[in-house]
Amino acid sequence: EDEGTQFVETFQDAWEAWLEQELGVHGSAHAQWQELLNHMGLKEIRSFAFSLCQDQISIYEFEQQVGLEGFPPAFRTWLQSKQRQVRSLLTQYDRVKPRKIEKLLTLAERVFDQVGQVNLAMDDPLSDADKVFLNSAIGKAPGEWEPSDFQDARRTIQSAQRLLHVHETLLSKVLHVLGPFAARVRQIFSDKGWIRFDGLLIRVRDLLRDHPMVREQLKETYAAIMVDEFQDTDPVQYEILLYLGERPNACERFWRDIQLIPGKLFIVGDPKQSIYAFRRADIEAFDQVVEKVTHDGGIVCTLLTNFRSDGAILEAVNAVFDRLFIPQVNVQPSNVPLAVGRMREADSGTTGVEICVMANQEEDDEWDADRATRVEAEWLAGWIKEQLLPGRQWIMEKGVRTSLCPGHIAVLLRKFTNAQVYLEALQRHNIPCMADGERHFYRRQEVIDVVNVLRVLDDPTDALALVGILRSSLGGLTDQEIMEVMKLGPLDIRQAQRFDEWESPQRSVIQ
Known part of the structure; x- marks a missing residue:
């Protein structure tokens, strides 16, 4: 299986050699190239050729479709x-x-x-x-x-x-020029012993589709098939699964004509969570397979109960998602409201959700994501200090009513990129805090100072680390004083006696 670099390199080498041959003095299709370049740039032609060289596209079927008189x-x-x-x-x-x-x-x-x-x-x-x-x-x-x-x-x-933007005549001419090149690149790649992940899927699909004996044997091998995260599978994978779920002693070529064995194929998926559109996974194909399964006797079970979240959280999520997920056929499914588990039902005395949005109310020209983050961090720290910590809120802890304290509060962030902004805001408001898994530990000044000490102990001639120590709270020297020290000789902790003649109250620091 190839992760992509080998294919890109193979294509690039073949493209450069072929282009030099086609556009060189001995090229035999100059007139066709001239016509193509009058309508599209060389970069667009290269992009089309790159797609055509990949296994997902059947060059033969593509040529058949383009060559049809009239539309399918x-x-x-x-x-x-x-x-x-x-x-x-x-x-x-x-x-x-x-x-x-x-x-x-x-x-x-x-x-x-x-x-x-x-x-x-x-x-x-x-x-x-x-x-x-x-x-x-x-x-x-x-x-x-x-x-x-x-x-x-x-x-x-x-x-x-x-x-x-459809130009079918031009498409036919592009395909006529690029078709032989695409076939050659595929052959070169195959001769090198490489195959891409998509190529594996295509070959498995073709094997099941075109060889009834192989398909029948594999159908008998697997009594049941369960697929999780089904929304992230692509159409070729759908075909493979449907071929394997077909009734015994049947061998339909097209997946739409397949009759499934009831109960053999079990799929779990949520089309709203599809993240593999780049791999041709899409909601339309998902819906088509679900329709196919139900047509052949399957049933759809919608999981509604959420056992993870508190009832107050689900109320807010349902209210927001009902507005955000506007159903569009083959594009966006509607939101399915979640029901809270019996053990997580909302208690109005202890739970609640507030949604706060940072807005540029003063129409600040410098308002951007960084500015909004700083404003949000400052507001959050102030809100915690004023609304939560003065003893106005309480929680039930081990059956005992307890006043809220900093240790009861957690701030969840999508990522740690801006964690330091929130930590600094909490510190400015004198709120004790710690970050679990944060990446800014080594950026703290006290940690930097200790690291510099260790570096100097490891290498006494490390002038950069020694200057860092002298400028820190450990040394307390100004930049001017450090310049005076450096005039007396190279910085080296083993040569402290060299600075006996330095007339400065800070001499003891150096020594």
Whole structure:
């Protein structure tokens, strides 16, 4: 398995050699290159070639799709659904004087019609001004628009914006030029004995798809399959799992046609936690597999009870997440409110949650993340000192009502990068504190002084460490006094007698 460096190096070496050959005096495709470079830069062509060389893309299937006359049925169906959606929205929100959202939808409809050659001839394209307007920001929803309708309109307009940049003829020519190069790079990489992680998955998928005997044997090997963090698996991994979960003595080539054995495939996942979009893990694919499993007799169980958090915390989390997680089909699932476990129910006498946001109320021009952190740290320290520590709050500790003290308070941070800012704020307010796992211990002045002493003991000629000692509270010398000492000779703790003639009250420090 290759982590990526070998593939990048192989590609780069092959790209430079091939480019020199293609664009050199003996190149045979100068006219094709000239046409490509008139539409796109060499950097874009290289990026496309890099993607084409990877195993996730089937060059043969890609060439077949690009070479099709007309669009595949699935794409035409999608296009027609978009056209119907636009017309429905324009009818519902018809105005004598259209606003920006209605104008954008009208242009989107023209794009869909033009691409599908339904109502608009291909010789009636959008003007440059129309294209610029269609690519402009959509803005906020007008007052009378329903939020769900506005989200549908936004996604539809974005689809039209992307279609504006599709140039199928150019794509075919790029593929014609780069296809042989991509096949050569794949072969070179394979001949070196390397394979990428994606390549392993592709080959396993192809083995199960194209070799019925292998698939049948592996299906018999595994009686049950459980997959955790399913939202982070990609479409190729989905196919592998579905092939292994297929009914006995069946061998469907396409995963949508597979019939699963009830109860064999058990998946656990939360689409809101998907973090592997870069590896093609996405909510749409997740939903498709869940739909496939349920269609074949599976059931969906939603886990609602949270056993970790206090009821007051969950109340705040549910309230915030219900507002943040606005459902969008194939983009964002809705929030599922969490229920508190019976042992963690909120007690209004001892628990509560306050949400405080640091805002730039004075419109400070220097307001940034660092400034906001300092303001938050200072506010937090002041709030703890004024609201919690004067004996106004109490907790139940081992069944006894106890006044709150600093040892009862914990400040949790997302990361330790700015921990020192909070520690210094607490110290300014004379609040005893300690940091568990903090990384700033060796930056404290007293620790630096001790380290300098140890360095000098280890190496008596370490002038930098010795100067640090002399300038610290241990030495108490000024920079001017240190300069006078250095004029008497090199700093070396073994040569203290050298400074007997130094006429200064600080001579004893040196000696």
